[in-house]
Structures are given as structure tokens and as C-alpha cells.
Amino acid sequence: MTPEVERLERLAERLRTVDPYVPPPGAKIRGWNLVLAAVEQSNTARSGVHPIRRLVLASLAAGVLLVAGAVAASADSLPDSIFYPLKGVLENTRGALTFGASDQLAYHLDLARTRLTEAQAMFARHRVDLADQALSGLDDQLNDAALVIQAEKQSDPAVGAAMENRLRQAIATHDAQLAGLQGQVTNPTALNAIMQARDRAAQALQTAARNGKGNGNPGTSPNGSGLGNGTANSPHPTPKH
Amino acid sequence: MRPLGKAASDDDRPLIERVRKGDQDAVRALYERYFDRIYNYVYARLGRAEDAEDLAIDTMTRGLTRLDLFQDQGVAFSSWIYRIAHNATIDHYRRHGKVSLVSLEHAPALESADPSELAVEQMSNEDLHAAIRDLTDEQQQVLILRFFQDLTAAQVASIMGKSVGAVQALQHRALGSLERALQGGRSIDA
Numbered sequence: 160m161t162p163e164v165e166r167l168e169r170l171a172e173r174l175r176t177v178d179p180y181v182p183p184p185g186a187k188i189r190g191w192n193l194v195l196a197a198v199e200q201s202n203t204a205r206s207g208v209h210p211i212r213r214l215v216l217a218s219l220a221a222g223v224l225l226v227a228g229a230v231a232a233s234a235d236s237l238p239d240s241i242f243y244p245l246k247g248v249l250e251n252t253r254g255a256l257t258f259g260a261s262d263q264l265a266y267h268l269d270l271a272r273t274r275l276t277e278a279q280a281m282f283a284r285h286r287v288d289l290a291d292q293a294l295s296g297l298d299d300q301l302n303d304a305a306l307v308i309q310a311e312k313q314s315d316p317a318v319g320a321a322m323e324n325r326l327r328q329a330i331a332t333h334d335a336q337l338a339g340l341q342g343q344v345t346n347p348t349a350l351n352a353i354m355q356a357r358d359r360a361a362q363a364l365q366t367a368a369r370n371g372k373g374n375g376n377p378g379t380s381p382n383g384s385g386l387g388n389g390t391a392n393s394p395h396p397t398p399k400h
Numbered sequence: 401m402r403p404l405g406k407a408a409s410d411d412d413r414p415l416i417e418r419v420r421k422g423d424q425d426a427v428r429a430l431y432e433r434y435f436d437r438i439y440n441y442v443y444a445r446l447g448r449a450e451d452a453e454d455l456a457i458d459t460m461t462r463g464l465t466r467l468d469l470f471q472d473q474g475v476a477f478s479s480w481i482y483r484i485a486h487n488a489t490i491d492h493y494r495r496h497g498k499v500s501l502v503s504l505e506h507a508p509a510l511e512s513a514d515p516s517e518l519a520v521e522q523m524s525n526e527d528l529h530a531a532i533r534d535l536t537d538e539q540q541q542v543l544i545l546r547f548f549q550d551l552t553a554a555q556v557a558s559i560m561g562k563s564v565g566a567v568q569a570l571q572h573r574a575l576g577s578l579e580r581a582l583q584g585g586r587s588i589d590a
Binding site (some may be wrong): 163167168169170171173175177178179180181182183186187189190191193194195197200201202238294 | 428465
């Protein structure tokens with residue numbers, strides 16, 4: 160053994176004889192109380208929510224977030240969006256929860272305005288097929304609105320007349336927009352779809368104008384022959400193309 | 401030298417399983433087994449009783465409440481708890497700075513500068529502790545764990561994440577550095 164190794168061995172032996180630092184009893188008791196409290200709290204937190212339950216809760220939360228995101232995304236979606244079908248579901252739900260003739264009329268007019276906006280957007284994107292579908296939706300909403308008015312006229316003619324006036328104003332506004340649109344498009348299919356939409360709007364107004372004793376079928380009307388006489392009461396205030 | 405209790409070993413596993421099942425007696429057993437050792441280790445590193453008490457409690461709390469993070473994959477619980485203590489010490493240094501209460505510069509000068517005449521047997525425990533605290537972090541660790549905690553080279557290797565050979569080499573260099581430090585020299589090998 161070299162002198163250096165001998166010295167280091169002596170030093171190591173000396174280190175082994177150093178008295179250890181021993182914690183005061185109070186520190187150990189305090190430590191145990193703190194550790195025990197922390198362990199109990201930790202166990203409570205862990206047992207409170209089982210791992211599988213946590214997974215289910217996390218999945219539910221993720222699902223809710225996903226649905227909320229999809230709903231938010233669908234609110235202003237257009238027919239060429241993947242969220243558009245969800246928009247229809249939400250609209251139907253909203254309709255099922257709408258009561259009272261006046262509110263139902265407002266609901267149908269609101270959707271009619273939405274369909275018209277969608278049609279305009281689809282024409283702008285040259286999606287005539289989807290624009291045509293949107294215009295059909297517009298007609299459906301106006302017809303439903305007319306039927307609501309017809310039923311209301313039977314129970315309260317005065318209220319029914321006021322509602323008819325609301326429909327007339329809405330159709331006049333739509334017709335003005337459709338007329339503007341008609342002047343912008345050149346595609347024959349698009350032109351035909353717009354003209355049909357204007358005619359059907361006029362027929363809806365005729366349906367609403369009946370006293371409610373009819374069958375609600377607006378019948379047929381040739382293009383431009385509805386109420387389009389250019390007067391203030393006409394749903395076609397602007398001349399057709 | 402007063403014993404620190406049962407040497408750290410791998411037979412903690414049954415206790416750990418019981419702790420995981422919420423057995424409070426097992427928590428107490430692990431606490432009793434390691435608290436004094438951890439307190440001793442942290443005190444030797446920091447040199448202050450108050451800090452050692454807080455860090456030892458903090459280490460035991462972390463170790464016993466976060467057993468879900470402890471994976472028994474070749475690393476013993478003892479190694480894991482010492483690593484927590486080591487990290488807590490390093491954090492303490494970062495927050496408060498490394499303070500040597502009895503710096504060697506102010507320690508009583510030894511009479512002889514000749515290593516062969518260094519009378520280690522006559523040195524006070526405090527002088528030795530102060531000298532150790534002036535060594536590098538790894539050198540402190542290896543000396544405290546090997547000689548104050550009486551752990552084997554293999555156990556120290558597991559704690560420090562080194563091979564046994566590396567620990568033995570580090571121990572040799574640490575003793576040499578300590579010897580020079582006790583002589584009043586300032587040159588310490590890493």
C-alpha cells in the first residue's frame with residue numbers, strides 16, 4: 160500500500176467515525192405530522208376520482224368541447240361546409256322549441272332570410288346546385304310562414320292580418336334582393352332558379368292571403384304572373400328579367 | 401459513531417406496495433426508515449439545522465406522496481429518495497446561494513502542510529464537515545453517502561446514476577481533494 164493510499168484510508172476511517180447529525184425529536188414529529196397530512200390528502204384526491212372515471216370525464220369534456228366547437232362553427236356555415244348538416248339540426252331543434260304563431264312566423268322569416276343569404280353566397284361561388292337548394296329552402300320557409308298565418312287568421316283575424324303584413328314586407332325585401340341577383344347572373348339554370356323562387360314567394364303570399372279555409376296548397380302560378388304588378392303590395396317590386 | 405438505522409436496501413418494495421394501497425403503517429415505516437438518513441444527508445450538505453429539517457420533511461413528503469412517479473425498474477426506493485433529497489439541496493442552493501458557514505479560509509490553520517503528517521484523528525467533526533462542504537457537488541455526495549451514510553459503492557452508484565467503478569474513482573479523488581483542503585490548499589480536483 161502506497162503512502163498516499165494509506166493516508167486516504169486513514170482519512171476515510173476518520174470520516175466513518177464522525178457522529179451523524181440526528182434530527183431533534185420535535186423535528187421528526189413535526190415532519191411526520193406534515194407527511195401524514197400530505198399522504199392522506201394525496202390518497203383522498205386519488206381515490207376521489209378513479210382513473211377510469213377520470214378517463215370518462217376527460218372524454219366527456221373533450222366531447223362537449225368538440226360539440227360546442229362544431230355548433231359554433233356551424234352557426235354561420237354555408238351549404239358547402241362540412242358543418243352545414245349540423246346547422247339544419249340546430250334549426251329544427253330551435254323550431255321545435257318555438258311556440259306561438261308570432262314567434263313561429265319570426266322563426267320562419269329568419270330562416271328564409273338565412274336561406275337567401277346562403278343562396279347569394281353559393282351563386283357568388285358558382286355553386287348553382289347548392290344555391291338552388293338554398294332557394295328551395297327559402298320557399299319552404301315562406302310557405303310554412305304562410306300556413307302559420309292562415310291558421311292564425313282563423314282564430315284571430317286581426318293578428319293574422321298583421322302577420323300577413325309582416326310576411327308581405329319580408330317577401331318584398333327578398334324579392335328586391337332576388338331581382339338584384341337575377342341581374343347579376345348569366346347562367347340559365349341560375350336564372351331559372353331565381354325566377355322560380357320569386358314565383359313561389361308570390362304563391363306563399365297568396366296562401367297567406369286566404370282566409371284559412373283552403374287546403375294550404377298555393378297552386379301554380381306562371382313565372383312573373385303572381386303579384387308582380389309593380390305596385391307597393393307586389394312581392395315582385397322589380398321587373399323580372 | 402451512532403448508527404443511522406437500517407441501511408437502505410431493496411427490500412422496501414413490500415412496504416411501497418402497502419403504501420400504494422393506502423396503508424398508513426407502511427408510510428410510517430418508510431418514514432422511520434429514511435427520515436434520519438435524509439436529515440443527516442441534507443444537514444451534511446447545507447450545514448444548517450433549520451434548513452436541513454425543512455428539506456428533509458419536504459423530501460419525505462414528496463417521496464411518499466408521489467409514489468405513482470416511482471417506477472421500480474432497477475432503481476431502489478432508497479436511491480430515489482436520495483435523489484429527491486439531492487435535487488432539493490440543489491434547489492436550495494439556487495434559491496439561497498451556497499453558504500459555507502465555516503469556510504476553510506477562516507478555519508484554524510493546521511500546523512503541518514506535509515500530507516504525511518496530517519493528523520486527521522485530531523481534527524474536529526466540524527472542521528471535516530466544513531472541508532467537505534467546500535468540495536465539488538459530486539465529491540460531497542460520494543463522501544457523505546459512503547462514509548456518513550455508510551452506503552456501499554453500488555448503492556451510491558445507483559443514487560448518482562454512475563457505475564461502481566466511477567464512484568470508486570470519484571471517491572478516491574474526493575478524499576485527495578479533502579486532504580488538500582484540510583491542509584489549507586485551495587486546488588480541488590473535479
